[in-house]
Amino acid sequence: MELEVRHLRVLCVIADTGSLHRAARELGMAQPSLSTQLRRIENALGAQLFVRSRTGCRPTPLGLVVLSRARPLVTEFAAMVTETRAAAARVACGFRLRIGATANRAIPGWLHRLRTGVARIEPTLQMNVSANSLLAMVAAGRLDMAFVHEVEGSPLRMPPGLRVRVLVEREPQxxxxxxxxxxxxxxxxxxxxxxxxxxxxxxxxxxxxxxxxxxxxxxxxxxxxxxxxxxxxxxxxxxxxxxxxxxxxxxxxxxxxxxxxxxxxISVRLLLAARTEAELDEVYPHLEESYWAVAREAPAYVEWLKNARTPATLPPDGRHQPNGLTNTPPRTRA
Missing domain, CATH: 3.40.190.10 (Periplasmic binding protein-like II)
Structure with a gap:
């Protein structure tokens, strides 16, 4: 028997649930079939990976070692599948970009720039008041990216693996x-x-x-x-x-x-999240242009920006940047 990623996922689910019965239910299998598959996996590795008892199923010391290697592989494979399916969906839809967003006046101009720019990206938009929900949808492959705000003092639940580019570090409300x-x-x-x-x-x-x-x-x-x-x-x-x-x-x-x-x-941080740096690179400049275009149309904000400028925030080329706002160069983090 040759081990496959699905076999590694079986081991992870058994360890996470602590029971063959619960693991079989989560995997959509009959418990006898799961027990047989676990024995085959153990036979293939030549060692017992779990101790079975009436109270559940727990990893052996060697099982813990195997699980420590299996979990990253299962996670990476799941991410690969999600990203591939998302890319395939974009191709099938004529390179549509599925964008999620919380409310922001920059969005109309951003979508227009994407649609009429050199790349001719056709965006779709899903609005949601919950930034956390949108980020979870990006991580699950149901959206390609999300433009959201994070309220200061209430950190967002950032799913692992997402790439983030900060448009405005601290926007006053x-x-x-x-x-x-x-x-x-x-x-x-x-x-x-x-x-x-x-x-x-x-x-x-x-x-x-x-x-x-x-x-x-x-x-x-x-x-x-x-x-x-x-x-x-x-x-x-x-x-x-x-x-x-x-x-x-x-x-x-x-x-x-x-x-x-x-x-x-009261302030927020504005950020764009996607699964890859390439996706961010493709659309971030258009978002940046759109945001500062609408900022210039808001007299109170323009005045605030003038008063917020300080010598410490001047970039090397001499262009003024508002204090507390960082939009060049773009920042990323995992």
Whole structure:
């Protein structure tokens, strides 16, 4: 009998479940068939790998050694299958790129640049309020990449093996309030200026409820926090019913004021995740261009960027970069 990757997976599942019965159920096999297969594997290796008992099945010392070598092979093979299937799906669909994203004003321009650029990439888009869900879909091969935000203080659950490129290391989140709100006359709004206001936040977005809660408590405020999507929040803010958190690139409206918060107590990190560096290289420049295009259209953000510039953030070529924002050269991490 020659050992194959499927045999190594059998060993891993038995070890993980601790029972031939549970392992057989997870593998979709009858328990007698699994017992026979395990004996064949052990015969092929010439050693007992598991100790069977009425309470379960545990690895022998030699079994632990075999498992330590088997697990990386099983993981790598699964990743290869996932990436190959994803690549095949793209070819079958005419080089469609399956993108997942949380809300961001850079997305329309990014998709347009991909579609009309030299590579003529045809993107599809799946929006989701949960960055963690999108990252899991990329890892599973159901999406090719995800453009998401990570709320400061609420780290994302990054699946192993994904490559990440950071677009903005720390993007401040602004406050949106009625244009006639007393605090709208300020260039920067203090949390204390909003002591009498109710806040609305979308609690389904990973980390955002917690971030606002921390900011309010840090300012010594116990403001009422309402649940709601941001479209509703902006409508209510326009008539003075609530104030809400917004991205700094939010488009100006005559009935709303978008202002930085003093001290930037709420911030996010913007990142693009994919399974390979090649995928990131292909699309990241278009995303970067789109983001800074919409940033230039947001007066409050432009002003914040001007005030945030410091000599320490000047690149060697002399071009200004905002303090705390890193977009050249792109950063990657596993």
């Amino acid at each position: 602004f406050v949106t309030l009625a244009a006639n709100h007393p605090a709208a006359s300020r260039d920067r709004v203090r949390m204390a200026d909003l002591a009498g206001d109710r806040w609305m936040v979308d609690a389904t977005v990973d980390g955002e409820w917690d971030a606002l809660f921390r900011a309010l408590r840090s300012a010594g405020l116990r403001s009422e926090m309402l649940h709601g999507d941001y479209l509703t929040a902006y409508s209510l803010a326009a008539i003075g019913e609530v104030v809400t958190v917004s991205q700094p690139t939010a488009h100006p409206r005559p009935d709303l004021a978008i202002r930085p918060l003093e001290g930037d107590p």
